[in-house]
Amino acid sequence: MIFKIILLANLLIFTISCNKTNNSVDSKYTDPIKYYKDYWPNESGNLDSTEMAIHDFASASECLDCHGQYFAEWSKSRHAHSFDDPIFQKGWNEAQIDFPDTGERFCIQCHAPIAFVTGENDIYDVMKEGVTCTFCHSFTGFGETVNANDQIVANAIYKLNPGENTMYGPIENPDDNPYHNSEYSRLFSRSDMCLPCHDFTIGGIEAEITFTEWNIATAGGMSETNSCQSCHMPFRNGRHEHDFIGVDIDLTKPIDHIDSQYLKVDSLLKTSVELSFVFDINMTGLMNNDTLTIPISVKSRIHHSLPSGTSFAREAWIEIKVLQNNSVVFSSGNLGNNTSDLNLNDPALLLFTSNILSSNNDTLSSIPNTQYYFPQLLPALTTKDWTYLFIDDGGILDNSNPIDISVRMLFRPFKPAILRNINPPELLDNLPIFEMARIDTTYIIP
Structure with missing residues (x-):
């Protein structure tokens, strides 16, 4: 009898709650109506x-x-x-x-x-x-x-x-x-x-x-x-705001066309990561048997991977330049221009992207024929540590002069290869590269 009374009470409560009038979408969505x-x-x-x-x-x-x-x-x-x-x-x-x-x-x-x-x-x-x-x-x-x-x-x-x-x-x-x-x-x-x-x-x-x-x-x-x-x-x-800002801009506009959309994309990207040296280069001797060691850290500040969505179309990477006497002695991720391809054979390159392949292992630029997926992303709210090694076996460095180190995290919404076969051709010419973060330092060789 006690069980029947409890069951009846629960049914009564359920019936009353279902018949309760409420004009919000949330309640109607759960109603049987x-x-x-x-x-x-x-x-x-x-x-x-x-x-x-x-x-x-x-x-x-x-x-x-x-x-x-x-x-x-x-x-x-x-x-x-x-x-x-x-x-x-x-x-x-x-x-x-x-x-x-x-x-x-x-x-x-x-x-x-x-x-x-x-x-x-x-x-x-x-x-x-x-x-x-x-x-x-x-x-x-x-x-x-x-x-x-x-x-x-x-x-x-x-x-x-x-x-x-x-x-x-x-x-x-x-x-x-x-x-x-x-x-x-x-x-x-x-x-x-x-x-x-x-x-x-x-x-x-x-x-x-x-x-x-x-x-x-x-x-x-x-x-x-x-x-x-x-x-x-x-x-x-x-x-x-209803710009729905992400990482894409209108590529039909000239590359020097800086409008509110471009500025908001730039601002969003600049808040997405933190870039730092793992320790103070000036306080720690980094030269060891003619090897220059540069450890960096990339920290995600966003709640999804970088890049995300059509990650196979996008590239985020680290550009590093080591200069002495205004001459580049070591670099990675450095491009001739915005439409140049990254050197994927560079073992020092730190690149965040993904690749999708067909059943024939052909690289794809859209997903319908996808059979294989290879992510190389920066997961949400994680940190990626990376170390650059420059072996000065050619005696390039001059111990009497400081070394200038510049590190940038860069981003472009499309890989150039995707845009090369799309009309109008100016889409490729208008492809921007955004600077997400930058750190610089000068190192005195001990």
Whole structure:
């Protein structure tokens, strides 16, 4: 009898809690009431059916009058150009050739998500806006990591409620306006909002797992303090910026075009690492039997790997120059210009990147044909120690003059090889190299 009473009480509590009225997305998401529009992809990634239509998503231009600053920032962001970006377009075309049944849907599930969830094959203007305002602000639930098979069947999960004249966001008690309803959602403060696009595997290979890296570094995302938004959508002057700053810039702009986007990428990268000598070179004798030993340390300050995302396209490395009498006596990671390739045969080179290979061991620049993945990354919040050894067996060094040592950590968003076969050709010419950190010292030979 006691067991029956306890069971009845629990059922009563459950019933009351389910029927409790609450207007926040968080409560509705856990209610048995359906609160998002669904879609049903088939074995090729095309939709058999969908509850969403193209007219459910308004163009970003309709947000301009009231949200001009947000629009201005978004329009320069990589989200706004996720579809029309020439690098994506080349990869998309290749995917459709290699995977004629699935390649088209696989790529647009993130780069033109409105086309994916509506099942549209015609390219409407709002689809060309990539990740646009009304797409993100229709989120009512979290997606999941995309686990694609070898045939790259699109299966991204979005939980959206578009076309109901309600915009969801992170502002509690939003002001009323005559254009749409506004509803607070705690979802928008969590890194899970960046799923499914920023976390996926292909054939079991962890090709682009930024969210997973973050989730591990933050102990399962228990704190919202270090969310994706806190770095990539920082809260300044009473609002969240909508540049979605990462490491990419618009490569169609001349390399000397320094705009706010470039400056914010530069600033973000400069806060990502700490570079130091392992000990004070001037206080410790580093010359030993004509060998100059230079130990350095690179410390990650970010909550995902460096580089992350399409790490196979990116390069972060250490450039070191040892000079005496203004002449370089030793160097590593030094480039002739921004479009030069790094010398991968240099045993002293400290490089952070990854490589993806096909079944024929060909190096790839996009993921659909990935069969092998070789990460060489700086994991989140870790330190990498590295020692440079210069053996002066040629008697180059002059003991009567000091040695100047310059160490820089550099970054470029694309490996030059990826851009060499992409039109327009100026994309390669406009490839920047960012300085993430720098240390210098002068060493007196004892």
